[in-house]
Amino acid sequence: MSAVIAIANMTGGVGKTTTAIALGETLATQGAEVLIIDLDAQGNTSFSIAGPRILQNLSETGRTIESYLNARLLERKSRRISDIIRRSVSSVLHDDEQLSLSIICATPNLRHVEQKIIVQLTKAGISWEEIEGEIRKILARDITNLRKRFDYILFDCAPGISAATEAAIKLADLMIMPTIPDFVSTQGVPAFIDSIFGEPDDNKKPWVLFTRVKARSRHQRTYKSLLRENANKPGGTYRVFQVEMPEMVHVPEAMSQSVTFTNTGRMSYNAKWRDFAQPLHALSEEVRRILPNGCGFQPDGNLQVHGG
Numbered sequence: 199m200s201a202v203i204a205i206a207n208m209t210g211g212v213g214k215t216t217t218a219i220a221l222g223e224t225l226a227t228q229g230a231e232v233l234i235i236d237l238d239a240q241g242n243t244s245f246s247i248a249g250p251r252i253l254q255n256l257s258e259t260g261r262t263i264e265s266y267l268n269a270r271l272l273e274r275k276s277r278r279i280s281d282i283i284r285r286s287v288s289s290v291l292h293d294d295e296q297l298s299l300s301i302i303c304a305t306p307n308l309r310h311v312e313q314k315i316i317v318q319l320t321k322a323g324i325s326w327e328e329i330e331g332e333i334r335k336i337l338a339r340d341i342t343n344l345r346k347r348f349d350y351i352l353f354d355c356a357p358g359i360s361a362a363t364e365a366a367i368k369l370a371d372l373m374i375m376p377t378i379p380d381f382v383s384t385q386g387v388p389a390f391i392d393s394i395f396g397e398p399d400d401n402k403k404p405w406v407l408f409t410r411v412k413a414r415s416r417h418q419r420t421y422k423s424l425l426r427e428n429a430n431k432p433g434g435t436y437r438v439f440q441v442e443m444p445e446m447v448h449v450p451e452a453m454s455q456s457v458t459f460t461n462t463g464r465m466s467y468n469a470k471w472r473d474f475a476q477p478l479h480a481l482s483e484e485v486r487r488i489l490p491n492g493c494g495f496q497p498d499g500n501l502q503v504h505g506g
């Protein structure tokens with residue numbers, strides 16, 4: 199059975215998009231069928247993976263998450279989610295084969311559509327909870343159909359509060375919360391969890407992933423210990439991944455896109471990226487371990503960081 203994973207944090211700039219792309223590509227190099235759904239109006243994932251040309255084409259032909267939400271919630275039209283999927287989108291090659299990575303893109307228009315949904319439905323007397331519930335109902339039904347076709351469905355969520363992000367978090371099998379272990383990023387962790395779940399059930403507890411970790415930072419070590427301690431306390435509302443993602447100066451460059459070539463693949467398997475690729479593979483293994491039984495994809499044999 200496939201696994202639905204939401205990558206979310208109220209704070210921006212903590213590595214949500216980097217995690218979504220790097221983990222998605224890593225799982226795809228292991229042979230899994232992966233779909234990434236961009237829920238952020240900034241469209242960073244869409245831009246990094248699809249590139250400007252494909253993105254413009256998807257936008258012009260109405261194959262974006264916002265046009266889907268617009269049709270389903272505002273126009274009350276039927277619209278199949280499978281029609282907005284861009285398959286085989288990545289130009290990253292692994293063992294000379296294109297990654298089996300698909301995407302549902304977002305553009306800045308998503309912000310307008312989300313605003314319109316809230317204004318129109320609020321005018322009709324529908325509360326925020328009902329709006330989120332409605333989006334969740336629609337997404338959950340459509341995602342159920344996609345579960346047959348993909349091993350992993352990853353949502354790259356928007357920072358702040360968005361009804362679609364909240365819906366994705368609630369319907370996911372696993373929520374990954376990328377967090378820079380410092381004072382500012384750490385502050386938002388319990389507040390965000392509380393705003394979504396109140397007290398999450400045991401099987402709904404988000405998993406904090408330390409990102410941009412600097413081995414020599416004492417400040418970060420303090421906050422890592424604090425978060426791990428709080429996670430282990432009785433009544434702790436989150437868990438913490440064993441693996442930590444290091445700060446690497448080349449990451450911003452890898453997220454950039456030229457018209458014909460995606461650089462992101464370097465992160466997951468280029469030998470020069472060992473310090474990033476190894477924790478990334480460890481993350482994919484940890485994700486498989488913590489997912490509910492039978493969720494996700496079991497690769498054959500030993501996984502190794504690829505050379506080259």
Ligand SMILES: Nc1ncnc2c1ncn2[C@@H]1O[C@H](COP(=O)(O)OP(=O)(O)O)[C@@H](O)[C@H]1O
Pocket residue numbers: 209210211212213214215216217242409410411443444445446447448449450451453
């Ligand atoms: N491990 C890392 N090392 C160095 N820079 C990183 C790392 N992870 C993310 N970044 C950079 O930090 C910025 C924010 O990351 P991003 O993934 O876009 O965060 P978010 O999606 O949470 O806003 C980007 O410029 C990205 O390239």
Ligand SMILES: [Mg+2]
Pocket residue numbers: 214215216238242
């Ligand atoms: Mg992002």
